[in-house]
């Protein structure tokens with residue numbers, strides 16, 4: 001859905017655009033390519049490895065400026081202030097984890113490769129998923145696995161984790177995956193690994209992902225120029241619900257008054273949906289890129 005993202009995002013090729021989730025730099029490079037002299041790209045990632053890797057490819061030049069910021073996008077407004085930028089023309093968020101993060105075993109995101117259970121996007125701070133798994137209470141683990149994984153066996157899994165760590169600290173991703181697999185009664189012929197939802201839940205908890213999304217939307221919606229866009233690609237129903245409900249509150253609607261007549265309500269600034277329903281990946285894209293199967297693309301324009 002790269003083309004759809006860019007079509008929705010870029011309304012003025014000389015404008016200022018923020019990619020809040022640089023990752024492998026694919027979207028950012030495509031944005032930069034579409035910008036003209038005077039345009040600016042500001043890229044964020046809380047993973048310093050992502051910043052280091054894209055630095056060489058995303059360069060200022062041809063009258064276009066590039067700024068890369070290593071920080072949580074929850075702090076975007078403050079970082080823009082530090083750059084002396086009060087408003088931007090567009091914001092793109094491609095949520096979740098990058099293929100690079102998943103592929104590097106030592107980052108500890110994947111149950112397919114053995115490594116210490118880390119899962120922090122920003123390895124310079126915060127609790128690792130290993131610490132959470134070994135120190136969190138059974139109730140806390142069950143709640144996280146249920147809330148962020150929407151995993152029905154959350155209590156059983158939390159109990160199995162607590163039992164296992166009572167015998168020996170759970171050190172690696174494969175140890176954890178095996179505990180979850182046993183708690184769920186094995187693979188039972190399913191294609192997806194039984195630990196998929198548990199790993200996703202721990203990752204979302206360790207990185208406080210839902211709260212960060214809420215913060216960036218709240219702090220940035222008022223910093224988009226009239227006619228500018230916010231484009232968000234989600235991969236999880238909780239993320240999509242949050243994004244949908246957030247924008248819904250900003251879409252003006254009419255309320256009937258008791259004394260007759262109507263009044264317009266809705267939070268400021270007003271936004272309008274670019275598409276009534278979220279876009280999903282085509283069958284061809286889903287076949288080529290399995291991650292796109294759960295992708296939903298939503299976009300709004302600021303102003304009425």
Ligand SMILES: C[S@@+](CC[C@H](N)C(=O)[O-])C[C@H]1O[C@@H](n2cnc3c(N)ncnc32)[C@H](O)[C@@H]1O
Pocket residue numbers: 020021022023024025026027028044045046047050071072073074094095096097098099121212213
């Ligand atoms: C799905 S990838 C983005 C892929 C990117 N659009 C591309 O074309 O390669 C998500 C990236 O967002 C980063 N990320 C996730 N949450 C973040 C946050 N709260 N603040 C900053 N970066 C975040 C991750 O570290 C990861 O590199």
